[in-house]
Every structure is written in structure tokens, then in C-alpha cells.
Amino acid sequence: MTTHQVTSDNSKRRHKHEGKQKHIIAFIFSIVLTLIAFATVGSAGEVNPTFTVIILLVMAVLQVVIQMGYWMHMKDKGHMIPIMFMIGGAIIALTAIVMAVYWVWW
Secondary structure, eight states, X not given: OXXXXXXXXXXXXXXOOOOHXXXXXXXXXXXXXXXXXXXXXXXXXXXXXXXXXXXXXXXXHHHHHXXXXXXXXXXXXXXXXXXXXXXXXXXXXXHHHHHHHHHHHO
């Protein structure tokens, strides 16, 4: 009887499984974002190149948010250290890019 109570307490402590519905919605959203990006590049001759780059960057950022949040489970509790390392890596990468551009053009 005691072991049954322990297992039921452990099952309550496990984090909730999101279910198929949220994963299917995230998958469809990722596919739609990809199709929008392909359509934008496919119509590059008809659309301003600056607009194409802006749309691609927005689609890329949204795609990263979806991938990190739903497929890598970064939105769940207890993932702060990997998030901090990714933010640190992004800061270092952006600093290196800005310094390389600054060095080349000035």
C-alpha cells in the first residue's frame, strides 16, 4: 500500500506532457514559416531585395523561437543554464561579427 502511494506521488511530480496537439500545431507553424520563406525567395525578382531580406530574417527568428520552445523544450522549467549559455554564445558571436565588419570597413 505504501509503495502505491509513493508511485502516485512520483507521477504527480513529473512534468506535464504537452500532448500531440501542441506539437502538431508547432510543426504546422514551422512548415508554414518555411513555405513563406521559400515563396519570398522565389519571388525575388518581383519584390524589393531589402524586403526579401527583412522577411527572411523575421522568418528565421520565428523559426528559432518555435524550434527552441517546442522541440528543444527550452520553455520548460529548469532550462535556465542552457538558455544562459546560448545567450552568451549569441553575444560573443554578434560581438565578433560587429568587430569584423568594423575592422573591414573602417
